[in-house]
Amino acid sequence: MTMDAPTDDVVISLSNVRKSFEDHEGNDHVVLDSVTFDIHRGETLVVMGGSGCGKSTLLNCMIGEYEIDSGSIKFRTRDMNRLADIATLSDEAFNDIRKRYGILFQSGALFNSLTLAENIALPLEEHSYVDPSIIDIVVTLKLQQVKMLAHRDKMPSQLSGGQKKRAGLARATALDPEILFYDEPSAGLDPVTSTAIDELMMDLSQKLRVTSVVVTHEMDSAFRIADRMVMLDKGRVLKIGNRSDFELLRDANPLELSRSDDRLMNQFLNGHGEGPLTDAEGLSEFEKLIKTSSGG
């Protein structure tokens, strides 16, 4: 679609992001290490990796929930004339960026004390200076978009997991964001619902022309929605590329792949389990099992 213009259309730029957590004994565990990539305007970027590889942590760093140890995360929304490092922004300035993005959290994260309609109305009431009657129309529209209008006056506790995600998506899009973040949009859903969520995401990204950042470990969904993909493993970026690059890798014969990283990704992209598939020697869990059982 769009050619990769150097930096003009970069919306988010990550450079050498490092994040570690301290455990009870005070030891640091590095969760993200030198993560570097750019996200371009209008694209859907999928960040893939097994459970615990740091996908949610990366998302939390991008939205400013976690402070990073080193490196930088920069944003440039439409009304900004250059990339700005979020670590240096004031609360007000960061809030202006926050109003330009929406997030679908893993659980939906609806406000449990409010009805669906109130959930969606809250950001509108606070950040758009419009009449309550207009807000009502927008809420109806947003709920219609995710096919949840029938449930507008229900409380979140009355909804199923898939419905909560739809409603969460409606709230994330309430302010017509430029950027949408998704944390595991299809995790824990049945295949039909998960396909429906994917279609919804693609629909939104076309209709609203948003930039989407999707974090997932579901390969089917990833290949359905991605323009570009990033593969994370143990906090490192293994590969960045277009969807077609990853499709080639997925469909390659593992025996013909010389790099161990490529073999690892090949396994992962074909949906063979999650998480680190090989140890330091490049042996898979299965190979190790054979080795230990034949050795002992």
Added chain:
Amino acid sequence: MASSRFKPSRVRSAIESVGAVGDRSINQMGQFVRDIGGMAYLLGDTLVWAAKGLFYRRLKFGWGSLTDQMVRVGVKSIGIVVLVQAFIGCILALQLAPTLESYGQLEKIADVVAIAIVRELGPLITAIVLSGYAGASIAAEIGSMVEAEEVKALRAHALNPIRFLIVPRFLATTIMIVGLTVIADTVGIAGGLLTAWAALGISPEAYLASTQIAIVVRDFLTGLSKACIFGMLVSMIACYEGLTVSGGAVGVGKATTATVVKSIVAIIGMDAVFTSIFYVFGL
């Protein structure tokens, strides 16, 4: 077998475990200082947002949520406060009666009960009841919101969680504890009165008359000002514990327990401080 009890490794592990206790207490000290700092910060933020909410129309925190919280904190705990305070009045009267009688001063019972309740036990017992009732439920509620990513979602929508979640609970607890203390004082004195009438043969008129002489407005105000401080303490501890929850449902449970324990210690500690101050200044 007996000798194996004193293997060197055992001795070493015993020394290590003593060392670990020392280590832990240093860690806990550090944690304590961090918690106090965190709470002071939270209190500052809460006061700022409460003030903004009162003065800027667009930054309202919502009267709806304030009244909701007031109902939840106050109205629901009235029953327990009344019950406990009536018993306290009764217990005080019965405990003091023999001593006062031995001095031939049984009619002074109304004075002592009134002072004890209005200055001390009214606010104290109300605050303790509220810490177990409102404090625990606030901590559990906010803790679950943190776990369900609701607080993150608020921030991600550029909505300040202090303003939306903490300010209404802080104000509601502080306002309601003062109201509840007034009720508690009244009920406590009534409990003393009924007990004195039924068990000690003091007429209600005489009891009331000496109560009126015994307590002055100042006694009420010191009691109520303490109540106000206790309310702030309980709500701050509950909100802080809730906001710093980690580790799922287990974490929420821990936060709830911690809130009650820390609140009770803090309330009684603060009570000692304030009572000393009032004593020094003759209030």
